[in-house]
Amino acid sequence: MNDQQNVQEVPRRQFVALSGVFGAGTLLTGAAVMSGGTAVAANGVDAGPAPDACRTTPPPPGGANPCPPASLQGICGRPTDNDPLWHDVQYCTSGIVPPPPQTKPDCLKMTPNYIVLHGKPETTHNYLLLPTCRVTGIECPFLVTSGPANYWHEAWENARSGGDVPVQYANIGLGINSQGARRYNQLHIHMAGVRPSTQRRLQELESQGRMATSASQWANPANQAAVTGSAGDRVYRILRLPNLRDNLFNLLYTNVVRPNSLNMADQTMIxxxxxxxxxxxxxxxxxxSDTSIHDGTSTCDYLLVYS
Structure with a gap:
């Protein structure tokens, strides 16, 4: 398992009133800090097609860096929580040094909405994107609303060839673990490699019509298939999208989790x-995927290549 580490505490944030899906409340907004950190190198490892060097789509619609309201701190996390990745965020946004024995992270990119850090192990194809908001992980209900920034789109724009923190690998994968499968409790999207065999398998399934092309069909068992990873075959629900402009957390909750009485905390996405x-x-x-599927999994780590 490769669910990441590092440290830092208490960001400089501003409390504002939030009205909308949660009613009036208090939320944190990340203050802007910009720096020019960039991670580049030439690794590549797996043979495969060369990544695209062109910028893809313009920034998608999304929240203006709002954070979960105070009413959700019980499930989404509190700013005073002692989590290593949350300490990392606080160091990068506010300069607050992490408590021993943790060390200062390399802040590779900082924006009002998110930061990018090295993954562990540190390679040129292992990075993390973390919100500047306090968000524990996939179980936070705020993620399925229109409030959050589009973290998946931002992860792709950074990880792609030509991005600010490009993943130096022939094929790229982005992933998030379930609550039970992760080591740290600050939302983080893994930006890593995937094997050429994974890419080939997905294209094969697409050519066979064995994946959903609309989110409403995502949960259909006909769109489930085995994909081989580092721990053998695991079964995934597969959806093909033309872009990442929609909130993937909301698509998952609305079309898979809620209709099937599943638990969002148990889900992984790649x-x-x-x-x-x-x-x-x-x-x-x-x-x-999740363990409600026969041979399913709640971790993204089987498909992503970190080292």
Whole structure:
């Protein structure tokens, strides 16, 4: 399992009133800090198609960096929580040094909405994107609303070839673990590699019509398939999307979790951009799984390549 580490405490944030799906309340807004950190190198490891070097889509619609309201701190986390990745966020946004024995992280990119850090182990194809808001993970109900920034789109824009923190690997994968499968309790999207075999398998399933092309069909058992990873075959629900402009957390909750009386905290998600010999092919495979599926999994770590 490769659910990441590092440290830092208490960001500089501003409390404002939130009205909307949760009613009037208090929320944290991340203050802007910009720096020029960039992670580049030439690794590559797996043979495969060369990534696309062109910027994809303009920034998607999303929240203006709002955070969960105070009423959700019981499930989404409190600013005073002692979590290593949350300490990392606080160091990068506020300069507050992490408590021993943790060390200062390398803040590779900082924006009002998110930061990017090295993953562990530190390689040129293992990074993390973390909200500047206090958000424990996938179980936080605020993530399925229109409030949050589109963290998945931002992860892709950073990880792609030509991005600010590019993943130096022939094929890229983005992933998030379930609550039970992760080590740290600050939301983090893994930006890593995937094997050429994973890319080939997904394209094969697409050609066979064995994946959903609309979110409403995502939970259909006909759109479940085995994909081989580091721990053998695991079964995933597979959805093909033309872009990442929609809130993937909301798509998952609305079309898979709620209709099937599942638990959002148990879900894992992996996004694999479709690649061809000429580069990015303008589509994304979105994989979801949990242990309610026969041979399913609640971790993204089987498909992502970190080291």
């Amino acid at each position: 996004v694999v951009p479709k690649m061809t010999a000429t580069g990015f092919a303008g589509a994304f495979y979105v994989l979801n």
